[in-house]
Amino acid sequence: MYVCNCNGIREREVRAAIEAGARRPAQIFKACGSAAQCARCVCDMRQMLDEKREALSYAAE
Numbered sequence: 001m002y003v004c005n006c007n008g009i010r011e012r013e014v015r016a017a018i019e020a021g022a023r024r025p026a027q028i029f030k031a032c033g034s035a036a037q038c039a040r041c042v043c044d045m046r047q048m049l050d051e052k053r054e055a056l057s058y059a060a061e
Contacts, residue, residue, distance in 0.1 A: 003041050003044050003045065003048075004032075004034075004041035004045075005040075005041070006037040006038055006041075007029070007032065007034035007035075007037065009028075009029075009032050009034065009041070011048075013032055014028055014032075014044075014045055014048055015048065016031075017031035017032060018048060018049060018052050022049075023049065024049070025041075025042045025045040025046060025049075028045050
C-alpha cells in the first residue's frame, strides 16, 4: 500500500525507515530519498511512528 502517493513511498519502506531509526516524518522522507510535497501522508507516518513507540513501551514493561 502506498503511504505517500506524491513520492511513491510504500508502507514497507516507511516501516523499514522507522526500524532503521527514523523518529519523525522528515527522517522517513530522508531515508526514502525524497521530501514532503503535499504532506497528506504525514499523519499516516506519525501514526506508524506512534504505533512503534507504543510497541516499544509495552516491550519494556
